[in-house]
Amino acid sequence: MTDDPCAKLQSMQDWIEGSNSEEECRPCALGPVLQWYESELNEAGKPELAQLLQKFKEDDTLTPLEVAETMDRIKDEAPDLAERLREFDCTAQVFSIKEQNNEEV
Numbered sequence: 292m293t294d295d296p297c298a299k300l301q302s303m304q305d306w307i308e309g310s311n312s313e314e315e316c317r318p319c320a321l322g323p324v325l326q327w328y329e330s331e332l333n334e335a336g337k338p339e340l341a342q343l344l345q346k347f348k349e350d351d352t353l354t355p356l357e358v359a360e361t362m363d364r365i366k367d368e369a370p371d372l373a374e375r376l377r378e379f380d381c382t383a384q385v386f387s388i389k390e391q392n393n394e395e396v
Contacts, residue, residue, distance in 0.1 A: 297381035303359035306384055318355035320383040327379045328362060335372055340365050 301309070303324075307317050325344050332341035343365060347358050362380070366373040 296385040297377070300377060300381050300384060303362045303380055304356065306380070307355050307359040320386065321355055321358050324362070324379050324383045325358065328365065328376060331372060331375055331379075332365070332369070335369070337369055337372070340369055 307321070309317065325347060329341045329344050332338070332344075343361055347353055347361070362376070366376050369376070
């Protein structure tokens with residue numbers, strides 16, 4: 292039986308503040324996850340929350356921490372989608388760990 296890779300899921304804020312190494316770029320993983328969030332929110336009829344993410348595409352002066360904080364806030368504001376959004380978070384966090392350990396992804 293395989294361990295649940297999401298058992299140690301962190302908030303995106305905690306994860307982005309965690310350690311990075313030469314092999315890992317946590318901020319680099321935010322782009323795809325933002326796209327997934329935006330798509331999921333729009334499909335669920337929550338364009339106002341998807342719009343919160345749009346500013347990160349338009350303003351490159353915003354920090355990865357600000358992006359992560361917004362992602363966590365969105366999960367609080369859309370509890371009906373929180374589980375699905377956490378799945379996206381898990382994907383990024385697990386991919387990051389496997390990439391860092393040079394495991395097959």
